[in-house]
Amino acid sequence: MNNIKDSVINKIREAYPALKTIAEASCFEVPKNPEHGDTALPCFRFASVMKKAPSSIADELKKLFNGDPNFESVENISGYLNFKYSRKTFADFVISSLNSGAVYNNLKEKGSGKTMVIDYSSLNIAKEPHIGHLRSTIIGNSLYRIYDFLGWNVVRINHLGDWGTQFGKLIYAYKTWGNEKNLSSNPVRYLQELYVRFHSEEEKDPELSDKAREWFFKLENGNTEARSLWQRFKDYTIEGVKATYDRIGVSFDFYRGEGYYEDKARDIIKEVEASPVSRISDGALIIDLEDYGMPPCLVRKSDGASIYSTRDLAAAIDRHNEFNFDKMLYVTELKQQLHFHQVFKALELLGYGWISKAEHIGFGSILGISTRKGSVIYLEDIFDEAKSRVLDIMKDRDIADNEKEEIADKIGIGAVIFQDLSRSRVKNIEFDWERVLSFEGETGPYLQYSYVRIVNIIHKAGVPVNQETDYSLLSDDMTYELIKTMSYFENRITAAYNEHEPSVIAGYLLDLAKNFNRFYRVNRIIGEEPYAAEARIRLLIALEGIFRRCLQILNIPVIDKM
RNA sequence: GCACCAUUAGCUCAGUUGGAUAGAGCAACGGAUUUCUAAUCCGUAGGUCAGAGGUUCGAGCCCUCUAUGGUGUACCA
Numbered sequence A: 001m002n003n004i005k006d007s008v009i010n011k012i013r014e015a016y017p018a019l020k021t022i023a024e025a026s027c028f029e030v031p032k033n034p035e036h037g038d039t040a041l042p043c044f045r046f047a048s049v050m051k052k053a054p055s056s057i058a059d060e061l062k063k064l065f066n067g068d069p070n071f072e073s074v075e076n077i078s079g080y081l082n083f084k085y086s087r088k089t090f091a092d093f094v095i096s097s098l099n100s101g102a103v104y105n106n107l108k109e110k111g112s113g114k115t116m117v118i119d120y121s122s123l124n125i126a127k128e129p130h131i132g133h134l135r136s137t138i139i140g141n142s143l144y145r146i147y148d149f150l151g152w153n154v155v156r157i158n159h160l161g162d163w164g165t166q167f168g169k170l171i172y173a174y175k176t177w178g179n180e181k182n183l184s185s186n187p188v189r190y191l192q193e194l195y196v197r198f199h200s201e202e203e204k205d206p207e208l209s210d211k212a213r214e215w216f217f218k219l220e221n222g223n224t225e226a227r228s229l230w231q232r233f234k235d236y237t238i239e240g241v242k243a244t245y246d247r248i249g250v251s252f253d254f255y256r257g258e259g260y261y262e263d264k265a266r267d268i269i270k271e272v273e274a275s276p277v278s279r280i281s282d283g284a285l286i287i288d289l290e291d292y293g294m295p296p297c298l299v300r301k302s303d304g305a306s307i308y309s310t311r312d313l314a315a316a317i318d319r320h321n322e323f324n325f326d327k328m329l330y331v332t333e334l335k336q337q338l339h340f341h342q343v344f345k346a347l348e349l350l351g352y353g354w355i356s357k358a359e360h361i362g363f364g365s366i367l368g369i370s371t372r373k374g375s376v377i378y379l380e381d382i383f384d385e386a387k388s389r390v391l392d393i394m395k396d397r398d399i400a401d402n403e404k405e406e407i408a409d410k411i412g413i414g415a416v417i418f419q420d421l422s423r424s425r426v427k428n429i430e431f432d433w434e435r436v437l438s439f440e441g442e443t444g445p446y447l448q449y450s451y452v453r454i455v456n457i458i459h460k461a462g463v464p465v466n467q468e469t470d471y472s473l474l475s476d477d478m479t480y481e482l483i484k485t486m487s488y489f490e491n492r493i494t495a496a497y498n499e500h501e502p503s504v505i506a507g508y509l510l511d512l513a514k515n516f517n518r519f520y521r522v523n524r525i526i527g528e529e530p531y532a533a534e535a536r537i538r539l540l541i542a543l544e545g546i547f548r549r550c551l552q553i554l555n556i557p558v559i560d561k562m
Numbered sequence B: 001g002c003a004c005c006a007u008u009a010g011c012u013c014a015g016u017u018g019g020a021u022a023g024a025g026c027a028a029c030g031g032a033u034u035u036c037u038a039a040u041c042c043g044u045a046g047g048u049c050a051g052a053g054g055u056u057c058g059a060g061c062c063c064u065c066u067a068u069g070g071u072g073u074a075c076c077a
Helices: A002-015 A044-050 A054-065 A087-099 A102-108 A131-149 A165-177 A180-185 A187-204 A207-220 A224-247 A258-274 A308-323 A334-349 A353-357 A379-393 A401-421 A444-461 A477-487 A489-499 A503-522 A530-554
Strands: A039-042 A071-077 A080-085 A115-119 A153-158 A278-281 A284-287 A297-300 A327-333 A358-363
Touching (some): A054 A080, A080 A087, A087 A102, A087 A477, A087 A530, A102 A489, A115 A131, A115 A308, A131 A153, A131 A358, A131 A530, A165 A187, A165 A207, A165 A224, A180 A187, A187 A207, A187 A224, A207 A224, A224 A379, A258 A284, A258 A308, A297 A334, A308 A327, A308 A334, A327 A334, A334 A358, A353 A358, A379 A401, A401 A444, A401 A503, A401 A530, A444 A503, A477 A503, A477 A530, A489 A503, A489 A530, A503 A530
Parallel strands (some): A115 A153, A115 A327
Antiparallel strands (some): A071 A080, A278 A284, A284 A297
């Protein structure tokens, strides 16, 4: 893999110093037609330096690799220098470096000593998580796992929407129509009902808006009753939401709402006021961003109150002070892109150069869930529905009922998560039950099923002992294609990291699964000749290692039975 | 008005950062199971990469313009 390519490049640079600056390991590409070879070096870019036709360059370079034990053949095909690895050497190299853990240790060093702060999921208090919250949660969690896998120290923050006039509404509604008993039995749904009731009553009686503002004013100014109700609403919501997070394997280091940053927001207002980059416009304190083609960043409203951008400014500074991060990510809908660009630019103008380490990771919206029909789709309902469909498929399986339930839940969750993560972040998604609940083809259950097959074979065959592995037994086409796919692991993980794109790993898992299932069909292990069985088991152990890690990175439950 | 994002097979999407004959899944049709789990595998069919220019040895990918759809555009988050 990489060091094979490096050795090729070194040989070329030695023989042709003129190519020193343009010949790199990254020049290699994978031939579209596998018959051409395993990796290829296009020689077109060398033509201008060497003043020769690409094809004759390739012919010349080819001579450097006469008798090279890494390769079975090196051929020039119309300007491409195509390499075929020695299958035996390659299989040995790929499998050994995975099974020894060298590949993983190498990746783990990349982020060693570095800290990343990630802000995702960001639920609203008193609202049950619904389909609209899924993407930030799932994408954010996967990015956390990617960084973690690469050895970063990651701080996960759930930035709760727990401030603003809507809390005045909630407090008023609870005090007017609410009761303790309903609140403690099913808090979040109950609070939602109260919120809805407030809005319908408000239509009849506009004076309610003032009452809500009054209560929010009290909350802001530390009124004990308002504060304690607000705190309870928050605690109940977090408690309820944690059950859902637990179900899908998501967790956070901090739940910090906007309320947490209120004091700090006051500080930043003072600082901005004193700064030459700010001015008063229409009674509001702003940082003008016209020179950068953006509307101004609003720091204090004309009524004197803070606004979300104030709190985001304060939060960024606070996080930098506390964690001294090397990277900070905000995972939200693409819609908020402008807002974050404004906040970043404002901080830069205020002299906080470290904000260049912050990045907004935007993703497309989920469409077709318009609330006009009142058709909110709650996350729990999606997972429940998926689970019951899975149970139906599993009804004849010989598995104990309680275990079956548990497995079905994990398969349903895998299906929902995968259909979300398998598409590029920026794409909008049309919500479609049929697609969410499909379990065949390129789906989560397909991956889990493939994984179960791998584990079962390893389990049933037993781990090999006392035998020298004969890697030449892994050189048929099916097996070789699988090994080649496995060799892309580092490359795919790194790409997902660079692009902040979990779908890269989703696509890679599909490649692995497809190649494995082809392999599975023609290569038996149990009952096979011992040396062949042993070599294949080694291969599958390596495959299991990367497969499991990729599933974990995407947060797809790992199961060994289905 | 301005800005950002998207546009690839009937549908949903990939396309390893500018390379060889643009690939999968679903849907359709045909086939494979006395087998380590058929939630699998194999085959057939399906394309003016939205359109027009440009850059160069070479463009689905980069630049310009246009079209269509989505989103955002200071006191909501």
